[in-house]
Amino acid sequence: MNENLNFHRRGELADSAFRYATVAAGGIVLISLSAIAITMTKRAWPAFDKMGLDFFTTSRWAPNDNVFGAKAFIFGTLMAAAIALVIAVPVSIGIALFTTQVAPTKWRRPIVYLVDLLAVVPSVVFGLWGVLVFAPSATGFYNTLHDVLGPIPGLGDLFGEASSGRNIFTAGLILSVMITPIVSSLAREVIDTCPESDREAAFALGATRWEMIRGSVLPHAKGGLVGAVMLGLGRAMGETIAVALVIGSSANISANLFSSGDALPAVIANQWGEAEGDYRAALIGLAVTLFAITILINVAANTIVSRSIVKTQGAR
């Protein structure tokens, strides 16, 4: 009887210890994130104070005149990330669907291995390849695209003239290569969790493979897929060196994808060495801006996803 009681108490203790340990782990993450946000905002405060809301609404970045405007960089970051997503997401989900649904089982592992190998390549290697190999030879390709797509009324503005290979489109292209392995491996994991029974049921009702994927796999995987895309987006927005080398470094907003621009992390990396005082505070302010944008986009995406899950699967 005594031994049973001791055993029971030990089990309870272990349970409480486990609970506190996991709460502590989660708490540490929360504390670190909040501490980062708070200390950075504090350091960036001189610049926010001086510029006020203009910090986010003016596109003029003139440190020698003490004018700091982040608009052009916010635009560049979002534009390059958007291009990366538009190219990478269909490709990654396609890869994930291919490896899980379509490919013969024995091909699955080599393909997965090859795609994951992309994730191992350091970003600076992509950046150097971009600036030394791709960008010099890309100008011709971009001008061809301009000639072909330019005349189209709406799309034409996006595909203007390319004076050099170092522009937002190149940055987006390189980012898409870098985020493909992340999005595809997460998508693969999520798609794998779809129950076999749902899929078999779809086949039993006479669905074709695509109808089965659209009807049983994708709705089930929607939340996870958005999570995968968010992770890819996070990497695309935060990528520094690869973008800094190929984006053209010009604080300029233009609809032309082939014009040079600049992105928040690239500006920080490029201009940190010579920055002092208010200029340095402004660069830290750019980091805070990036942090805030990432959080906002994540929150927005999660809200949209949970609403749509409520619609299709009922409240959780």
Place this chain on the structure above:
Amino acid sequence: MLSTKRRSVGLLAATLSLALFAGACGDDGDTTATTPAATGSTASSSTGSVASTTTVAKVDVTGTLAASGATFPKAFYEVAIEAFKKAQPKAAITYAGGGSGKGRTDLQNQVVDFAGSDGLVKEADKALYKGGAFLYFPTVVAPITVSYNLDGVDKLNLSADTIAKIFQRQIKTWDDAAIVAENPDAKAKLTGPITVAHRSDSSGTTENFTIFLNKAAGPAPGTGVWTLKSGSTVEWAADTQAGSGNAGVAQIVKDTKGAIGYVDYSDAKAVGLKYANVKNKAGKFVAPTLDGASAAAAGATIKDDLSYDPLWADGDAAYPIAAPTWILVYVNQTDKVKGETTKSFLRYILTDGQKVTTSVDYAPLPKVLVDKAIAQLEMIKIPA
């Protein structure tokens, strides 16, 4: 037991307050980089006589110094450190680079023993230097070239006004009247669009180049053509190209026909670019050579604190875009061993070090400046 909801609210409140506390605890200055390694021995140095400025009895120094700052003179400092190590094997000096701004900020926070800077410290910032007053020690001068890529044009003369107009995209083609007027012999080969290359990263080279343009072609007493002012980053026009580092700009100029860019002398020479002859204040077109840079330094007015401006200097042989650089060091040294090592290293740069500058494509300082700098060494106070 608290209900789950109240407990999670309590947890959230605790987390946020902890984060705020952690945030408030952070110091206002920059977080320090790795502190310099502890100085080794307590070996005393024999007292050497410092009476004359030319012969000094050898004093053994043993300190370990950390430094950071301008990347423009970094190649020279590394050669000087290597050579100094042969003369003083027990001393160890590391120069980390990182940019003039970083160097000055590090010195403000006393993270480094001395800092390299291409630019002078603003009056308003002097109060930020926690160690008190500091001294400027000029070390080398080097020309900034205006490199170009034009087939068949081996000699290109450009005045400051023309350079200003080119870099502001007011002149967009090589056959513009202003360029032809300065180069009548090359008229046939001056064709095609101009591609302007500048730095994507902030840089002391950009700062010195734009200071030159501002002085020569900027607001009065200049000609009023240059409107972008000066700074380590300026607002270049959108249809220009940006390269990372001097090497990046050099690469753009080398690879693009009709390109023009500002590149420091050693990188332009290494890549094999052609440089323009720039019109100086005396009206002569001077090539970017080390002699031209030394002549510019000789023609500059030297202030009492040894700050001087060789950009747009007087003198027939002066190259107008000669960039200066200094080492900043505190007057009141806090550590005897490190203070003596710093003083010894500075003396080395100003004496034997001046002999090795040309081997790494930097120009030595004129004698009058070197003598003043060596005399200023006595102002460094080392604790007993």
